[in-house]
Amino acid sequence: MLSYPESILSPASFDQPISEQIWRSKYQYVTGGRERDVTVNDTWRRVANSLAQAEKPADRQNVSLAFYEAMEGFKLLPAGRILAGTGTHRNVTLANTFVMQSIPDSVEGIMDTVKDAALTMQMGGGIGFDFSTIRPKGTLVQGLDCPAAGPLPAMDICNTVCGMLVTGMGRGAMMATMRVDHPDIEAFIEAKANPLRLRNFNTSVMITDKFMAAVEANADWDLIWEDQVIRTVKAREIWEKIMWRTYSAAEPGVLFIDRINEANPLGYLETLAATNSCAEQPLPPNGTCPLASINLARLVSDPFGPNARLDDAQLRRLVGVAVRMLDNAIDVSRFAVEAQRREALAKRRIGVGVTGVADALIMLGVRYGTPTAVRVVGGWLQTIQNAAYLASAELAAVRGAFPLYDAEKHMQGRGIQSLDVEVQAAIRKHGLRNGVLTTIAPTGTTSMFGGNVSSGIEPVFATSYTRKITRPDGTKAEELVQDYAVWLYYQMFGEDASLTDAFVTAQDLRPADHVRMQAVAQRWVDSGISKTVNCPEDIPFSVFEDVYRQAFEAGCKGCTTYRPNPVTGSVLSA
Structure with a gap:
């Protein structure tokens, strides 16, 4: 065990009970009835020491200390898989996000994929599947002279397997995607109309630019299998079915798949057709990615x-530490499937993101969703993007670029060309250690661990709220918690102080405010963004439908909405 100066090891305190509860239930290392992590400092030390093992022996002490100091005070929050699994005896992965292999269109291929998926979920990974590769229902199965069952029964099998897997990392989660030109797309859209079906899946339709143009023109749309037109429908009919379904029950989401592939820094090596379970990480077949948030x-x-400001120097330093930490996590992590390990090592994809964005804006006196907020958040994320790429180039100078790096093709990427000149120069000189670098993941649990800060780039849900929780013994309870900015404000000014106008919540915002914030963030994020556009329950359908068009036109890679209704319910309640 590496050692640290005693001066930095005084036990950290939790600002709110919910944070300590999350630590004890999710991240504290307890084994054989013994608390290996007595305090949260022990958790940070365990993670730092373990990830530093990827370093040269002479560097481990200093790097471990840098990792520890970055996590101390909840400044750098590694994702849950890293916090819970690193440095333990548990046979778990350190990556949150996976996409399974392209599913072969055969019984053997489907079952092999399901087996690999089960092993991945058992190790704690959230996974995604593209079901577009399975032949549509009713088409002939060669050699058997019988009609195919189609993709949905395969989804049912995956859903059942996921439902039986409960690990120390929690219950598995999955994403199902399907191309909008697949002949079974209508059945896919309606797949979760039965609330008891596919409960372990999120679903998203992969929308192409060509389809969006056909919707606008009210043109015909061909549903195709193996280059043959199976049926022709109106594009707008498919669009309306997607919109009505998500208006009613928040699914399916929409992925603008052409934009996802065009913006992929590794587009010269891969085609993306699925995401992880929460959609922030588009990945190739067998793709995976460890995550952390500033x-x-x-x-x-x-x-x-009056002088409130974000410490840019500290931000850049933390991003550099996060890049090194996640690059090490790739080498330290276990993988359920050898193809996942090969993919991870070949491209060294990582996801540095953010959380607490809305709280930081409030502390600066900036209202979420306003033009000022758009400008400020865009600046923060531009800083993060440049810092991440510079750190990866500096790592490449020491460790070498990722094995499949092609300097000429990579430098042609739109994202690379938008970086600061000096960062581009460093990449040109050294290459990049990591093929993809930034992601904004949902940070619900880690953000609560970090003081109940606002999740990812989401607005504050409510200044105070009750959260439905499940205790370790399985019983349900509700707990009152305060948003971190609210808690801090009351600590500074007293419980009777009136909140400022900057304390805006999700319920106060228009859908367009959400879209603007997602769009400006997407400009400076390699991968995807997990973001929900909150809509009022009484929003007219025509206005709701337009939210998705706005997201497409604004440059988002996808769109997910939430409209309160009896079907969707709520995890949080004000």
């Missing part, structure tokens, strides 16, 4: 004061 709410100096 907690911006902990980087604001003089919060709520």
Whole structure:
């Protein structure tokens, strides 16, 4: 075990009970009835020491200390798989996100994929599948002279397998995608109309630019299998079915798949057709990615004061530490399937993201969704993107570029060309250690662990709220918690202080406010963004439908909405 100066090891305290509860239930290492992590400092030390093992022996002490200091005070929040699994005896992966192999159109191929998926979920990975590769229902199965069952029964099999797997990392989660030109797309859209079906799946339709043009023109749309037109429908009919279904029950989501592939820094090596379970990480077949988030709410100096500002220097330093930490996580991690290991090592994809964005804005006196907020958040994410690429180039100078790096093709990428000139120069000189670098994941659990800061780039849900929780013994309970910015404000000014106008919540915002924030963030994020556009229950369908068009036109890679209704219910309640 590497050692640290005693001066930095005084036990950390939790700001709110919910944070300690999350730590104890999710991230504290307890084995054989013994608390290996007595305090949260022990968790940070365990993670730092373990990830530093990927370093040269002479560097491990200093790198471990840098990892520890970045996590201390909840500034850098590794994703849950890293916090819970690193440095333990548990046979788990350190990556949250996976996409399974392209599913072969055969019984043997489907069952092999299901087996690999089960092994991946058992190790703690959330997974995605593209079901577009399975022949549509009713088409002839060669050699058997019988009609195919289609993709949905294969989804049912995966759903059942997922339902039986409950690990120390929690219950598995999955994403199913299907191309909008697959002949079974209508059945896919309606697949979750039965609330008891596919409960372990999120679903998203892969929308192409050609389809969006056909919707606007009210043109015909061909549903195709193996280059043959099976049926022709109106594109707008498919679009309306997607919209009505998600208006009613928040699914399926929409992925603008052409944009996802065009913006992929590794587009010269792969084609993306699926995402992980929460859609923030488009991945190739067998793709995987470890995640971490910078907690911006902990980087604001003089919060709520006249000189409130985000510490850019500290932000850049933390991003550099996060890049190195996640690059090490690839080498330290276990993988359920050898193809996943090969893919991870060949491209060394990582996902540095953010959380606490809305709280940081509040501390600066900026209202979420306004033009000022768009400008400020865009600046923060541009800083993060440049810092991540510079750190990866510096790592490449020491460790070498990722094995499949093609300097000429990579430098032609739109994202690379938007980086600062000096960062491009460093990449040109050294290459890149990591093929993809930034992601904004949903950080619901880790953000609560980090002080109940606002999740990812989402707005504050409510200034205070009750959260439905499941205790370790399986019983349900509700707990009152405060948003971190609210808690801090009351600590500074007293419980009777009136909140400022910057304390906006999700319920106060228009859908367009959400879209603007997602769009500006997407400009400076390699991968995807997990973001929900909250809509009022009484929003007219025509206005709701337009939210998706706005997201497409604004440059988003996808869109997910939530409209309160009896079907969707709620995890949180104000």
